[in-house]
Amino acid sequence: MSALLEANLVSKHYGNFTALNKVSISVPKGSIFGLLGPNGAGKTTLIRIINQITMPDEGEVHLDGQILRSEHIRDIGYLPEERGLYKSMKVGEQALYLAQLKGMTKAEAKSRLEYWFKKFEIQDWWGKKIQELSKGQAQKIQFIVTVLHQPKLLIFDEPFSGFDPINANQIKDEIHQLREEGATVIFSTHRMESVEELCDHIALIHKSNKVLDGPLLDIKREFKSNSFEVGLVTEQADTVLKQIEERFKVLPAQFKSLNDDLKLVVKSHEAVNPNEVLSFLTSKAQVNHFVEVVPSANDIFIQTIENH
Amino acid sequence: MNHLPLIIKREYMTKVRNKSFIIMTFVSPLIMIALISVVAYLTQLNNDKKRTISILDQSGLFTNVFQNTDNTTYSFLQEVNLEEAKTIINESGGYGLMHIGPIPEGQAVPQIFKFYSEDSPSLTVISSLENTIERELQEVKLLQDGLDIDRINATRTSIDIVQESYEGEQSSKIDNVLKLAFGGIAGYLLFMFIIIYGNMIMRSVIEEKTSRIIEVIISSVKPIQLMMGKIIGTSLAGVTQFAIWAVLGAVLLILVSAIFGVDMAQVNTPQQQMVMESMQNQNADQMAVNIINAINNLPLTNLVVAFMFFFIGGYLLYSSIYAAIGAAVDNETDTQQFMLPILMPLILAVYVGVFTVIEDPHGTVSTVFSFIPLTSPVVMLMRIPFGVPIWQQLLSLVLLIGTFSITVWFAAKIYRVGILMFGKKPTYKELFKWLKY
The missing domain is CATH 3.30.70 (Alpha-Beta Plaits)
Known part of the structure; x- marks a missing residue:
């Protein structure tokens, strides 16, 4: 299995603070890769580097064998932990806007959105404002917007926070299905039970260093x-x-x-x-x-x- | 990928469709017009008030001098002394008592004029009384000296010094008034625009931070694109609002004047009246011709071109600072400490413009401030109607654009780091550190 995403000795410093210290990870194509670590370990920094929100001080990131470029933005779907939507903007307009920012045409975005809205049975939300939706409902929109442009790589940071168990399950199923359709998923969370359920590879980052990585089963054998x-x-x-x-x-x-x-x-x-x-x-x-x-x-x- | 047009469109549409923006756009001209109408109406009411001024003339010189006008009736008291007169007027409720004592021998300007009233009299009443008395006294004196008043009147002339530069550009007093008006309006417009829409940009950046959408957005677009899109989109919304205000204001003004018969031009303060009086030597026709000439004399092309460049340059410079501030903080209350450095140069520019440029448009202070980038847009816009050499304008513009580029670069850096920082209020020291990330 070849790697879709590879980070080589990536470091990032903020002043005297080292947020990432020569971290390397390799995310196999078609895997669900758990990026784990305590709060403040540097997971978000790594994810932001993959999303080209921040630039690494050292090291490089390859996507599909190429050095990360701005064109790769459309190959990545990112659901950040700190997420939200424009509160006073209507659901449909907002989803269209965000999809276009990812490089989709308006018509393309519209037909894909119709598919997802139908799937989640939320067609009547189209004209509502985000502030009229509940937190869980807004999260659903956010999920759709993240996966809408059918990216090769999906990055979910705590995707289940804010969902009730039923909706969390629905999202879990969707993640599984997206993987079956060929997407690779990076999944960052503190909730270890969802790691058990979803991930087949993990990497553990602690105090800016990667301390553990590999297929989950191998690691379990090691830790028996x-x-x-x-x-x-x-x-x-x-x-x-x-x-x-x-x-x-x-x-x-x-x-x-x-x-x-x-x-x-x-x-x-x-x-x-x-x-x-x-x-x-x-x-x-x-x-x-x-x-x-x-x-x-x-x-x-x-x-x-x-x-x- | 260039998403700038998309971002501009969204920012513009969100602003324009915002309820409070719509209300502001359509209601504030109404409020303004309503206020002006009320003031105009009240002033007119005030002017229409009938006053009776009693005159006790013990000098015997002013018997036929005071002519009744629409608002003022003069009544002459006879065969009473001052104390009796005061009692009578006080009890009858007249506006006041003008007392002219007997003229003593050998005094040049007799201190015999006194006005008694219950409340302090209005400035216009006193000055009109003074005028009448002065004119009459002058004539009496001229007569005493044996001079022919008609001949003296015939020698009165009105001149308007034509000011001409060595290059042959002519200007006059009206020109200067017009130049001040043009410059002042341009400078003030920029000032208002920066304050209103700069704040709007800042709020919209803060909104993106508090709604936490920012990280989603900048995983798709570069922060600088987002920032520029915001600035341009908001500015276009601002231009739209200003245009609607201008049109709506004009239409409403005409409507209100027509319906209520309130002549806005009559809203005169005493100061304005004095200006008018000093100009009244010229008749109305000639004045209109002079004004048209004066407008033609203005460097109109230069004015318009310079207005566009300095307005855009100045606005972009300030709004990028506003955007950076918005990015640095979490909520609007935290912006206070960063607002001062923005407002100081802006207010300074307006003060320099109002006090120095009027006095001496090409003096050292005006010239220097029209080069310093943070004050130059306002000050230069005020100076240009008075004729500023092209090289000065260009130099100032180059400095402005240079500073603008540097500021945008710094602002973008702060913006890039700041939009992902939550939960703490940064200090200047931290902002400085962000520049190095």
Whole structure:
């Protein structure tokens, strides 16, 4: 899979403050790429550089193998975190204006808008002013405007904020569909559950540096902690617990079960074959529950940030 | 990609369709005309008020001098002394009592004229009384000296010194009045335009920041394009508004005068009357001819061309600063600290224009200020009717355009950084830092 967007050692300084320090990312074509990081890490700066809103001090960005130029603006659709629309302008006019700024002709924009308005069943909003819409409704317009010109690269910064769960799902489905139609998506968020659901690649930026990147599954494998969630049934709980603690690190666990179980997270100190753990446990008690603990994006996020 | 026309169109349409803009455009001429009409009407009412002025003449010289006019009736008191007269007038409610005492022997200008009234009398009444008395006293004295008044009157002449430059350009007193009017109107127009529409640009930049649309927009267009589009669009809206005001104002003025019979030209202040009096030697026809001649004498082509260039240059210079300020702050209340540096040169320019250019259009102060870019548009526009050498105009214009380019560059930098800065009020130090980003 070749990369649609590549940033090479991009740095940006504001006075003495370094917003980005030699950050490189590579966004594969057709992927949903999660750009993660705590507040103030430099995500927005990187996104703005990709959008040519700010220029990097060092490094360069390639889109589709070419150095980023102003013509590429029409290949990118950007939904910023700080977003809004002209409040006293009518929905239709505004959407047409923003589409034309992206280089579409008026007629083109109009027919594409009709398609989306129909899809979202919001045709009657056309003549309304933005200030007459609710926040979620305005967000929908904003989403449409972002994807309207069918860009190769879509950049969403916290796209779900302001949406109720139903609308958030609708948007999620749209993002999936856009990807199937060939778009590549960069997705920046703090909400790790949506990272799990959407992203197949991630990069983590912390204090202006990239600290982690790669396919989400690979990263999860890297972060697996050799931990297993187990539920045991035994008469002599104390003795069994002691025996397990001699070999493994043991933590209490929470999960639902039918029996009055001994619920534990059993963590091996080094890499271990799950079969070994399981056979050890079966020799001590009846095993009702045995699951390898897969690190969540959330765990990976917190763990990486804490280690730096 | 050039989106400038698109941005200009949007800015223009949004401004023009804005409700408060429409109301301002159509209601303010109405309000202005209404105000002028009320003032005119009241002045007329005031002039129409009948006054009775009693005269107690103990000198015996002024018996037939005071002629009744439409508004003023003179009544002569006889066989009463001053104290009695005062009581009578006070009780009868007349406008006032003009007392002329007996003329003492051997005094050049007798201090025998006194006016008694309940409220202080109006300036015009006093000056008309003084005029009448002076004329009569003069004639009496001339008679005493044995001179023939008719012959003296016959020698009265009226001259108007023709002023001519070495190149042969002629001008006269009326010319100067007209030049002042042209220059003043041009300078004042620019001043008003900058204040009104500069603010409008600033507000529209702030609106884009507070509505958070700015980042969406500048992911599509360059900030400088957005800024220039805003400035040009808003200016066009401004020109539209001014044009409507001019047309509407003229039409309404004519309508109101026709309907209510209020003659606007009669709205005279005492000062205006004095000016009129000093000109009254000339008859009306000759005056009209003089005015037409004077307009022809003005460097009209130069005036129009220079007006366009200096107006546009000055306006763009200031409005780019306004745009930068709008970009630097989050809300309108924060703009105060940055407004002073804009308003100072502007007000200075108008003061220099009003006080110095009138006095000495080509003096050092006027000349210097007509070169300094922030004041030059206003001051130069006021100077040009008096004839400014082309090289001076060009030099001033070059300086203006140079400064404008630098300012736009700086403004664009502040604009570019500022529109993405939220939540804090920047200091001058921070603004300076932004220039280096």
